[in-house]
Amino acid sequence: MADLVVRSRRAVTPAGERPAAVEITGGRIVAVHEHGARIDADHDVDLGELALLPGLVDTHVHVNEPGRTEWEGFATATRAAAAGGVTAIIDMPLNSIPPTVTVDALKIKRAAADGQCHVDVGFWGGAVPGNTDDLPALHAAGVFGFKAFLADSGVPEFPPLDPDGLAGALAGVDARFVLHAEDPHHLHAAASSPAYADFLASRPPDAEHAAVATAIAAARAARARVHILHLSAADALPLIAAARADGVRVTAETCPHYLTLDAADIPAGATEFKCCPPIRDGANADRLWAALAKGLISCVVSDHSPCTPELKHRDTGDFAAAWGGIASVQLGLPVVWSAARARGHSLAEVVDWMARRPADLVGLTRKGRIAVGADADLVAFDPDATFTVDPLRLHHRNPVTPYAGRTLSGVVHTTWLRGRSVTGDEPRGRLLEREDP
Template sequence: MNDIEFDLVIRGQRVLTTAGIVPREVGIIDGRIVALEPFGNNLSGREVIELVDDETLIPGLVDSHVHVNEPGRTEWEGFASATKAAAAGGVTTIIDMPLNSIPPTTNVDALKLKRASAETQSFVDVGFWGGAIPGNTGDLRALHDEGVFGFKCFLLHSGVDEFPHLEVDELEKDLAEIASFDGLMIVHAEDSRAIDRAPNPEGDIYESFLHSRPRGAENVAIAEVIERARWTGARAHILHLSSSDALPMIASAKRDGVKLTVETCPHYLTLLAEEIPNGATAFKCCPPIREASNRELLWKGLEDGTIDCIVSDHSPSTIDLKDLKNGDFGVAWGGVASLQLGLPIIWTEARRRGIPLERVVEWMGSKPAELARLQRKGTLAPGYDADLAIFAADDAFVVDADKLYHKNHITPYQGKTLSGVVRRTFVRGTEVDFSEPHGQLIRRGTA
């Protein structure tokens, strides 16, 4: 291939490939990786980037759990701000959740509105989940045919009235429907009855909020998802696992051949209930950040493969909805904004545990891509999209919320020192410059 001139060549001593971190030269044409050759082959390119000694070229990450909220609640977050945040964090593909926007993505017309909002202002590639709510079983196949990556449902109040939750029998009905076309159901698994019986979360005491969302509520709901998936043969995915209690039954279901996958999030893997100050509503999310002992078991679940992937669950709101003035956990919006920070958050904790960068990128890149059945994302190899990030793993920075790209500058990571800096990001071989959006909208089966 030495006689070919590539659009872009990136070469260096540290390139994260399917063979690990090795010296390589990457040749890119028309937004695809077409050559991956030993370092020193001197591939020719119209543009050539030489990595410096502290830089690793990694595949762009895939975040399959992002709430963009546009249209309808664009003051919470929008496609321009969210996708800039993604790119700054080395995330080159996001899949947008169907709720918090108005209308929610529960039929094809709503999906078209979402796409129209995203089309001209996305700095990374964007796909969409559909929503499963009471009464829209008949819309699921049409949404699937229009290219959504699957369907999200809640088993308790979603937090917004326009996206009502399913009872478990309704869940089973929808699972049977999507099994007929090999769709995927992704589930916010907390049991509404268990939450109703739990203590009230009012006030500024974090422990009171924690008691209001007990692990048992997750465990009961996850058990229901497992059995309904078993009975219907449908693919099911557990969103944002926070209860480590559920790991044994998840592992058992997987051994039994239930088509089950599971994600967790940076906040459950790095933050601790014991360290959250009273009134610190930036930390409020549902299910909640739990105790140190729980966190350790989540890491074990990742390492042994019971948990499949790590995604952000970037769920921002306006500052006033976080009720910072009163710090009332019963009133504040529940959601953590961390889309830009996920890689350094996880890398900081992983390296402390002796976990290599390759595993982190697998959990945050190739595994979410596999979940969504993205054929050309999350891996640095010939044939894949040239979605790449230059990552300085040993560099460090202090989180300053005002310098983050997401729209409302609040984050529970404010003031934390994190390892790992994303220096440059490329989407389909074009560097993200944060002024001209080049991201594309993607559909199931075509990306």
């Protein structure tokens, strides 16, 4: 007797979209049957024409708790994730206090998260000046790798690495390093201004190009694994392609806002659009889409980076003063699906970019796929329904979003975590540790 069967005529499996009945016992998928198969089960759910997706995996989320919990916390961030069809997140090591740069800090972070999470949560460690000796123990404690900045992070407790510091960190531990790749020597102080063009000019594509070159050189020398976070500037793509062809272990991600927003459309003073690196023009986005389709960009993740409304300085509209970050963990799936469908991409491709590939990036072999042995993390999704984004209906702590008022395609009806629906009433998420092969 199975615990649960979920049927859909549009199940997105590793073999593509097809009718299927997914059999679940003990929180795991034990079989994937033909749609009409007779299966004894305690509960049998037929979604009809609703699509059945694997739960998405978002490897780039800033939860900020403890220390800046007024910006975001585990309860709110994970509830928003579940509402958006995301069933596993990996939390970034900065913006919380203390940052996750030692084993003791990781223990504090895990204690803050314990019992609050509506989806599964893992943790990145941080690489900062002076903590190279801490990295092996932090890796052994279960972090999924190490984040480093090559330019100012925006918070004083998480300073950047210079090229020598990056080389030392890569040599200090055999782990995946995920890098905020902007070169400080190519960044300029933004003038106080409500004009988005003034902010954009302060962070040119050259800053990303130079930092990606630095990261590739370090990865090549150390034979290390390096992942370029939130790639915005398509000008850096040829560097990544050439390095990969030469055997360098470098990968890259991008985010929904870089794929779907256009600098030319950002209104004066609309600081909810500010992020670093910045949103660029539509032609740049076209090149990012092409790289995603070819596999040169491996995945799409949110870089959910919220703050309090006051830190966005909407009262003055000053882009220079505003905190840079976009909160979108709840909206990533419909944002990307709306644009992908318009460009002729399939729902299966979107699932690959937002579920399987992020899971594979961090070694979560039981996440991001509808397959025997995988966790029964599933999403009932109506790809044809539309809705208009109302910030007051979002679950992250501070309802600020650049997508307010935008009409999107794709509605999440139900999210299951290990075969149980996530309602927001009972946090059942687990704290994840890295799974070594």
